[in-house]
Amino acid sequence: MxxxxxxxxxxxxxxxxxxxxxxxxxxxxxxxxxxxxxxxxxxxxxxxxxxxxxxxxxxxxxxxxxxxxxxxxxxxxxxxxxxxxxxxxxxxxxxxxxxxxxxxxxxxxxxxxxxxxxxxxxxxxxxxxxxxxxxxxxxxxxxxxxxxxxxxxxxxxAAPGVPDWLAKACTAMRAEANLRAGVPRLLELAGVSPAHLSRSMRAAYGITPTAFVTDLRLEHAASLLAATNTPIATIATTCGFTSQSYFTRCFTTNHTLTPTAFRHHSQRAFVP
The missing domain is CATH 2.60.120.280 (Regulatory protein AraC)
Structure with a gap:
């Protein structure tokens, strides 16, 4: 494992x-x-x-x-x-x-x-x-x-030629309130059209805005699972997922472990 x-x-x-x-x-x-x-x-x-x-x-x-x-x-x-x-x-x-x-x-x-x-x-x-x-x-x-x-x-x-507006918007998206708001908040922070945001993110980072937000949500969820005893349903909501079942599917696909298994194994892990 x-x-x-x-x-x-x-x-x-x-x-x-x-x-x-x-x-x-x-x-x-x-x-x-x-x-x-x-x-x-x-x-x-x-x-x-x-x-x-x-x-x-x-x-x-x-x-x-x-x-x-x-x-x-x-x-x-x-x-x-x-x-x-x-x-x-x-x-x-x-x-x-x-x-x-x-x-x-x-x-x-x-x-x-x-x-x-x-x-x-x-x-x-x-x-x-x-x-x-x-x-x-x-x-x-x-x-x-x-x-x-x-x-x-x-x-x-990170990526030569990344527009300043895009770098700032991506940084701001790590705030929990922005993660919960999702792609609409990313668009608001970027101040550009959906098509322009999508083109710019693909060119700079090789990823869609939706995939970018999902990655950030899963990364934050992993930190909360490992460092807190917050209920999984609460973590799902905190990170912007619409339901615990959807969060579990996304997390398991990304980590090859369910949120419960990830929390259990992270408590026994070590740094080499």
């Missing part, structure tokens, strides 16, 4: 978790898995490897930075001759979203993990790891984000 990894089991109250990971050639670090309630940045330090995704395989090389979201299914494998070395920085999704909202940083929207090649980012990961060895604070996590995003400029890295 697919692993669902959970932040709290390894962070032990710390604001983030950082580790240096070395994977031998042709060895797989983890089975295909998702995250219950956290995002992570991976910074490749040396060697080469493969990022195994449900959509295919991406080559990893020194200087690559990868953002993995809770809903992304992935695993890492080392390649010959030297395997792969990377630094992993994981943090709660709720804090990450708060940072994006506070700084008005355009969200990275993509159907899968997002990769950017930026060798200058490696020292940023090294510093985050050094701070983690002591008594890391939330300030250390924020400093990691600001230093990294200064190099990556996510509004351009």
């Amino acid at each position: 697919e692993q669902i990894l959970r932040f709290e089991a390894h962070a032990f109250g710390r604001p983030y978790h950082a580790a240096r990971v070395r994977i031998a050639a042709r060895a797989r670090d983890t089975e295909l898995h998702t995250h219950a309630d956290f995002h992570e940045f991976m910074g490749v330090v040396s060697g080469c490897g493969e990022h195994l995704l449900t959509t295919g395989v991406e080559v990893l090389r020194p200087g690559d930075v990868v953002l993995v979201r809770p809903s992304d299914r992935h695993a890492i494998r080392g390649s010959a001759p030297d395997g792969l070395e990377f630094i992993n920085v994981a943090f709660p999704s709720s804090i990450w979203q708060g940072f994006l909202d506070l700084t008005r940083t355009p969200t990275w929207s993509s159907r899968g993990p997002i990769s950017v090649h930026q060798p200058a980012a490696v020292p940023v990961f090294e510093r985050a790891l050094d701070r983690f060895q002591g008594s890391p604070t939330t300030y250390d996590l924020i400093r990691f984000w600001t230093d990294l995003l200064e190099l990556l400029r996510p509004d351009e890295a």
Whole structure:
């Protein structure tokens, strides 16, 4: 059964978790898995490897930075001759979203993990790891984000040429009130016609407005299932689904687990 990894089991109250990971050639670090309630940045330090995704395989090389979201299914494998070395920085999704909202940083929207090649980012990961060895604070996590995003400029890295109005509308849609309102609210935030929004989202992100909103709703639902004891019916309503049965169908299709099973397994998961 697919692993669902959970932040709290390894962070032990710390604001983030950082580790240096070395994977031998042709060895797989983890089975295909998702995250219950956290995002992570991976910074490749040396060697080469493969990022195994449900959509295919991406080559990893020194200087690559990868953002993995809770809903992304992935695993890492080392390649010959030297395997792969990377630094992993994981943090709660709720804090990450708060940072994006506070700084008005355009969200990275993509159907899968997002990769950017930026060798200058490696020292940023090294510093985050050094701070983690002591008594890391939330300030250390924020400093990691600001230093990294200064190099990556996510509004351009996610998809070159994404209109500013679209990036801002997509970021705003993560608010619960907007998620409940759905595509009509996305149209309102974007301030364009339905046809123009659809064309722009397909060109920028390769996704329809309806699929984009559904992805956000399922991502938020996964976080609520993993981090709270809120009844499933309430979570369905909170995230904008018209009924619990429809929510269950969508969630099970996306995660290959029912909401109840996802909640059960996420409570037993761990961060490697």
